[in-house]
Amino acid sequence: MIRFAAVNKAYAGRSALHNVSFLLERGEMAFLTGHSGAGKSTLLKLSMLIERPDSGEVTVNDQRLSTLRGRGIAHLRRNIGFVYQSHHLLNDRNVFDNVALPLQIAGFSHRDIARRVRAALDKVGLLSKERQIPSTLSGGEQQRVGIARAVVNKPPVLLADEPTGNLDPQLSTEILQLLQEFNNVGVTLLVATHDLALIAKMPHRSLILRQGELIAGAGSADAPAASNQPQDSAGNPIEQPARHAPASAADRQSGSGGIT
Amino acid sequence: MLGIAIAVPTLLQVGVSNLQQISGHNSAGLEINAYLRPGLDDAPSELMGWLDGQELVLQQKFISAEQGLKEFASLVGEEAAALAGSLPDNPLPATVHIILQQQAGMAETADELASALRSRPEVEAVSFDLEWFRKAEALVNLAANLHIAALLLLGSGVVLVIGNSVRVGIESRREEIVVAKLVGATHAYARRPFLYLGLWLGAGGALLGLLLTGLCLLALTHYISPIEEAFGTSLGLHGLSLPAALWVLLGSAALGWLGAIIACAQQLHRMNPG
Numbered sequence: 001m002i003r004f005a006a007v008n009k010a011y012a013g014r015s016a017l018h019n020v021s022f023l024l025e026r027g028e029m030a031f032l033t034g035h036s037g038a039g040k041s042t043l044l045k046l047s048m049l050i051e052r053p054d055s056g057e058v059t060v061n062d063q064r065l066s067t068l069r070g071r072g073i074a075h076l077r078r079n080i081g082f083v084y085q086s087h088h089l090l091n092d093r094n095v096f097d098n099v100a101l102p103l104q105i106a107g108f109s110h111r112d113i114a115r116r117v118r119a120a121l122d123k124v125g126l127l128s129k130e131r132q133i134p135s136t137l138s139g140g141e142q143q144r145v146g147i148a149r150a151v152v153n154k155p156p157v158l159l160a161d162e163p164t165g166n167l168d169p170q171l172s173t174e175i176l177q178l179l180q181e182f183n184n185v186g187v188t189l190l191v192a193t194h195d196l197a198l199i200a201k202m203p204h205r206s207l208i209l210r211q212g213e214l215i216a217g218a219g220s221a222d223a224p225a226a227s228n229q230p231q232d233s234a235g236n237p238i239e240q241p242a243r244h245a246p247a248s249a250a251d252r253q254s255g256s257g258g259i260t
Numbered sequence: 261m262l263g264i265a266i267a268v269p270t271l272l273q274v275g276v277s278n279l280q281q282i283s284g285h286n287s288a289g290l291e292i293n294a295y296l297r298p299g300l301d302d303a304p305s306e307l308m309g310w311l312d313g314q315e316l317v318l319q320q321k322f323i324s325a326e327q328g329l330k331e332f333a334s335l336v337g338e339e340a341a342a343l344a345g346s347l348p349d350n351p352l353p354a355t356v357h358i359i360l361q362q363q364a365g366m367a368e369t370a371d372e373l374a375s376a377l378r379s380r381p382e383v384e385a386v387s388f389d390l391e392w393f394r395k396a397e398a399l400v401n402l403a404a405n406l407h408i409a410a411l412l413l414l415g416s417g418v419v420l421v422i423g424n425s426v427r428v429g430i431e432s433r434r435e436e437i438v439v440a441k442l443v444g445a446t447h448a449y450a451r452r453p454f455l456y457l458g459l460w461l462g463a464g465g466a467l468l469g470l471l472l473t474g475l476c477l478l479a480l481t482h483y484i485s486p487i488e489e490a491f492g493t494s495l496g497l498h499g500l501s502l503p504a505a506l507w508v509l510l511g512s513a514a515l516g517w518l519g520a521i522i523a524c525a526q527q528l529h530r531m532n533p534g
Contacts, residue, residue, distance in 0.1 A: 050442075050533050071446050078444035088439050102443040149443065 001026040001157060001188040002047060007056030009042055009212075016042040018212040020056070024190060026156075029183040030217070031199045032192040034209035040192040043209070044159050047190070048080050049073045061156060078106055081150030081187075083179075085162035087142045089134035095121070095145050096130040102153045120148040124178060140171040144178070151182055158182055160191045164198065172198055262461065265417045266469025266512050271476055272407040274500055276400075292358040292370070293387045294377050300354050301325060304382045311358065316369055319359040328352040353384065367394050415515055422461045422519035426454050430527045442533045450531075451524045455517060462516020466509045473500060 002024040009017040017039045032040050045051040046058050058065045061079050089098050103113045121127045124144040164172035183189045207217040303322035311320045333341030374388040437450050477499050
C-alpha cells in the first residue's frame, strides 16, 4: 500500500532521509518513531507529495508518485487521510464545515456531504458539537475533528503525524484507540509518534528512523517478530528510557526521554 | 481608482467618435466645387461624363446658377436674398458639386483631380481646401492614436489594480488554501473563487466608470449647449450607445479575469503545504 524504494531526501545539503526502503501492506497499521528531526515528518510528506524525493521511488495506493503532477497530486491526496499534530482546522467556519471540506472539494452533493459528515462526527463522538467553531473546543476534541476530516472521504490510507503530541496520556490512548478502529475496518495506517509508552501498548510494527536512516521495521516480513517490542530489535539506547517510563508525558517535560 | 481608469478611455472613445462624426460631415469624404464659366446654364455633358469615369468621384451634382441663388437665399435670409435679386444679373455661376469617395491617402489624388478640373475649358475656378482637409485628418488620427495609447495604458492599469486586489484576497485566505490543497483541492479549485473575484471587480469598476462617463458627458452638454445656441447649430454630442457600454462592461470584466489569472499564477503556486 505504501512502498519506499531506496528513497533519499536532503534539505539544503543536509540529509533528511537516507536510502529508506520499506513496505506497508494493505490494511496494516504501523508506527513510525525516532527523534525529532529523524525524518518522520519528511517521510510522511513524501507519502502525499508535499515533498518529492531526491532519488528513489515512493508508491502509494499502487501509484508511483514520481509520475504524478498537478491534478494527479490532488487526486492522490483525496485517497489519503492526514491527521496533524497542529490540527490544521479553519476557525472561520464551524466543525461541520471543516469536516465537509474534503467532500466539497471532491464534488459530493449536499445530501451526501451532510450524511457523511454526520457519520464521521458520530464516529469520533462530536456530533453534538457540529455547530461550534474549532477554537472553542478542547485540544482532544480538535484532534478528533481533524480525524473526522481525515476519514470523511473514506480513504484507504490514513497518515498521522504526532496525533497525540499535545495531549495527556489518557486522551492519547483514546485517540490511538480511535485510529485502531479505522484500521480494524481495513484502513492502512501509518502513525508517526515518539510516544513510546503508547506504542508499547499496541501490537503493531514500528519503523524506527535515526538520523534519516531506517534502522528497524523495514520489511513486513519482520513485522511479527518486532511487533510488540520494536525497541529491542533496534538495539538503540534512545528507546531505553521511554520504554521503562510509564508516563511519557512527564518524561517529555523533564526532557529525560531525550524527546522533543 | 478603478472607475477612473475605465472612465478615461471611455470618455476618449466618446470624444473620438464625435470628432470623427464632425470631420465626417465635412468630407463624407471630401468635397470639390467646380464653378463653371458664365453662360453655362445646362449641365455640360462632356464634363459630367468625364467625372463619371473618375474612380475617386462618389457623386456629382449640377447646380444651375438659378438654383444656386435659391440656396444662397435660404442660407443668408430673405433680406440679403432680395438684395441679390435686385441685381440685374445673377452673380452666381453654375456649379458642379462633387463628393469624393473616402479612401486612405486620398488627399493627394483629390488634389490631382482638382488640378485636372481647373484645366478643363468649362471650369472657371475650383474650390478645394486641401490644407484644411489634411489638418482635420491629422487631428482625428492623432486623437484616435491617443485614444489607443490611453486604452492600452489604462487597460493594463485595470489588470494591475485588480491583480493586486486579488493578491491581497489570496494572501488573506492563505490558511484555507493550504488546507484545501492538503485535502485534495486542485489548482483550478483553489483558483476559482479568485477568478470570480477578478471578474466582479472588473464589472463593478466598469459600472462605476460608465457612471463617471455619464456624469462627465452631462456636464459637457451643459457647457456645449450655450455654444450651440450662439452658433445656431447643433454639434450633436453623442453619448455612449448601449452596445458600446456593454462592450466596456465585458472588456473590463475580461481584464479583471486576466488580472486574477496572473495574480493566481504568481501567488497560488507558491502557496503549497509543507
